[in-house]
Amino acid sequence: MERLTTTERDTLARLDGASMLARTKEWAAINSGTRNLAGNATMAGLLADAAAALPGSVRLVPAAPVDTVAVDGRVEAIGHGDHLHLSVRPGATRRLLFFGHMDTVYGVDHPFQSLTTRDDGALVGPGVTDMKGGLAVMLAALSALEAGGVIDAIGYDVLVNSDEETGSLSSAALIGEVARGKHAAFGYEPALPDGTLAGARGGTGNFSVVVRGRSAHAGRNPEDGRNALVAAADLAVRLAAARAPTLAVNPARIDGGGPNNVVPDHAVLRVNFRPRDAAAIEAAGALLREIADTVARDHDVAVEVHGLFNRPPKPVDAAAERLFALVADAGADLGLVIGRRDTGGVCDGNNVAAAGVPVVDTMGVRGGAIHSSDEYFFTDSLVERAALSALSILRLGTPA
Incomplete structure (x- = not known):
């Protein structure tokens, strides 16, 4: 003082x-x-x-x-x-x-x-x-x-x-x-x-990934359905596995599904990214697009990505x-x-x-x-x- x-x-x-x-x-x-x-x-x-x-x-x-x-x-x-x-x-x-x-x-x-x-x-x-x-x-x-x-x-x-x-x-x-x-x-x-x-x-980015499949009876004709919930879960697993030293990935929630006897036709995955630098933001954006395209193809569903990196490092x-x-x-x-x-x-x-x-x-x-x-x-x-x-x-x- x-x-x-x-x-x-x-x-x-x-x-x-x-x-x-x-x-x-x-x-x-x-x-x-x-x-x-x-x-x-x-x-x-x-x-x-x-x-x-x-x-x-x-x-x-x-x-x-x-x-x-x-x-x-x-x-x-x-x-x-x-x-x-x-x-x-x-x-x-x-x-x-x-x-x-x-x-x-x-x-x-x-x-x-x-x-x-x-x-x-x-x-x-x-x-x-x-x-x-x-x-x-x-x-x-x-x-x-x-x-x-x-x-x-x-x-x-x-x-x-x-x-x-x-x-x-x-x-x-x-x-x-x-x-x-x-x-x-x-x-x-x-x-x-x-x-x-x-x-x-x-930094941080929050995204909502909307998956649209096709409903069907879970017992009579499940093969006609396209399970959006399963596709969203696949998205979550793939994203979680892609975390890196400069990028934390947290799949946080899946909304969707319905009665047990209906193949769910929609789901929304909420995911948070924590990039440490600008390069990690670019990598995360490319990663999300690539995984979304892969899941859409593998599960025969439509995938829409909403969100942004709202806070840079x-x-x-x-x-x-x-x-x-x-x-x-x-x-x-x-x-x-x-x-x-x-x-x-x-x-x-x-x-x-x-x-x-x-x-x-x-x-x-x-x-x-x-x-x-x-x-x-x-x-x-x-x-x-x-x-x-x-x-x-x-x-x-x-x-x-």
Whole structure:
């Protein structure tokens, strides 16, 4: 702490842990599972109110159209909530991006809906870590900086989408648009419990493979049928066998079938790919097409592939290394050891990096057990991580 300037100390003194905790609890009490459009609308309104305390213009951006494949193979539109965008000093020479998401993985019918406090003081609740605590950290850091007038030369955008947990399909174009041209970006996914940040990330692609066969009586004339379920299972086995060191393949689900005495005429295979690099994406696309063609021929069925690689891999290049170093140095001046670890998980940091912007995407609270009914975060990390953000942002505003 001895290395902090007077301006930096004054900025950090404005951080209020109690208000951040109250805001996190208020937001976590609102169910905003991705498909809960009413809950996301409530969250968007509250976030817009909070963001209005910052200078600049706030808008709610309608979600772009997204199609999904139903269990019967039909392609149908699916709705998403509005995304929040705040633009501050867009004419500034040095511009930054801060991003997060308002949606969670917990739907309205999920049993995990309430907040509790553990014996060690950690707060347990849906979305407290991923990422309503992170949103509170982001806004508190920016408010502290704006209150001191110390970042008047910096322009920035805040983007909070409503569909990150399902792949950001309705916000991907918006992310790319807002990210373009930024000097650096911070995302507010949670850090690990010990404060370690995510470094390089792999990519991901989700696909629904529709198989259409021919129904027949299972006892009288099964040879006239074309079993779509068997063909989908063959697809799954072949894809699973094709995994490689740079490509994880997870056949996750097969929808289809019907009565035991009917040869099933339709099935939908859901499969996830995790490529580590761009070459693996190309290989996976070719692999999927080849296996789909082989299964269609061998089983005399029609096979349609729907989906895309929605998040490219996120390497840590030289610009990202410099940004991580800046954050680590800021942490050291706060008495924190900021580690880094590569991960197979993905987030909107992948999309931001693909726009050519160096990014640290785990500037949120310290916590764990995300996407489970034990999700928790350490409440003292609110001030800690807001201080880390504020100090890093302040130093980003000073050209090297």
